[in-house]
Amino acid sequence: MKLLEILKRAFLTRIxxxxxxxISYDEDEPFCEECIEKWNAFLKAKCHVCGYDRNGCTCLPSQVKQINDSLAAWCVFYDPRENQKINEIIFKLKKNYNREIINMCAKRMAKAIISLCVVHKIDYKKYIITYTPRRMHNFLKYGFDHSGKLAKAIGEILGLKVEKTIKNIGKKEQKKLNKNDRKLNAQKSYEIRKNFDGNGKNYFLIDDIMTTGSTLYACAKLLYENGAKNVIPVTFAKDNKQFIRRNKNVKRHTGNNIARVIKSFMRNGSQ
Ligand SMILES: [Zn+2]
Ligand SMILES: [Zn+2]
Incomplete structure (x- = not known):
């Protein structure tokens, strides 16, 4: 054990x-036993839209579907109203550099990559890890690039090379934009690094959350345009809000349509 680790264990409480x-330093995950159970329940949560769990759900944003024939790996459904704790963990992942959170998420993401590769008979060893880089403004503000840290940790777990391939030259934050603006903003926000040569290489493209898929799509497009053969998006969470909203809209519209038909029938009937 390294000296630093011995000192940490002696003087700092792990929480x-x-x-x-x-909690004890011997716990595998940075959770107490009670919370591990809650956490495992989050991971087994069912999709609100299709009703399948993470392994069966194929509700992917259209832009993610276009990257590699709907191949994508992710670990949890992200719905802040339902899973407040996951929301907090993602918040911490982005805003406070905490190696335990990075390692915990990276471990889950590495597992998700392996399951996807087993199901689709992909040799993951032929892949390189890359990531969607953080905006310079936020990199300076928080002092780290969480996707870069995740990429590095996943690379170590799977024994894969990590490559910096893309630069973030964006000015606007994606989070505050609507779907169409996100798409336009993402296209303007990234450029391929000088001397990049995809040359038939395969990439796992790492990001924290998949929302509309604009960021993943914009980065994957750059990799493909510069020679990459395969790009598979991999995120920690998948935001299901848009699918839930869309489903609600469908119901509401149908309701309105029925109301309109009844009204028009009554109007016509009374003429
Ligand atoms: Zn706990
Ligand atoms: Zn689903």
């Missing part, structure tokens, strides 16, 4: 990331 209770 559960969810409930903040003290």
């Amino acid at each position: 559960c990331l969810i409930c903040k209770e003290a």
Whole structure:
């Protein structure tokens, strides 16, 4: 054990990331036993739209479907109203550099990559890890690039090379934009690094959350345009809000249509 690790164990209390209770350094995950159960329940949660769990759900944003024939790996459904704790963890992942959170998410993401590769008979060893880089403004503000950290940790777990391939030259934050503006903004926000040569290489493209898929699509497009053979998006969470909203809209429209038909029938009937 490294000296630093011995000192840390002697003087710092390790706390559960969810409930903040003290936990032993021997625990595998940075959670207490009670919270591990909650966490595992989050991971097994079912999709609100299709009803399948993470392994069966294929509700992917249209832009992600276009990257590599709907191949994508992710670990949890992200719905802040439902899973407040996951929301907090993602918030911490982005805003405070915490190696335990990075490693925990990276471990899950590496598992998700392996399951996807087993199901689709892909040799993951032929892949290189790359990531969607953070905006310079946020990199300076928070002092780290969480996707870069995730990429590095996943590379270590899977024994894969990590390559910086893309530069973020964006000015606007994606989060505050609507779907169409996100798409336009993402296209303007990234450029391929000088001397990049995809030359038939395969990439796992790492990001934290898949929302509309604009960022992943814009980055994957650059990799393909510069010679990459395969790009598979990999995120920690998948935001299902848009699918839920769309489903609600469908119901509402149908309701309105029925109301319109009844009204028009009554109007015509009374003439
Ligand atoms: Zn706990
Ligand atoms: Zn689904």
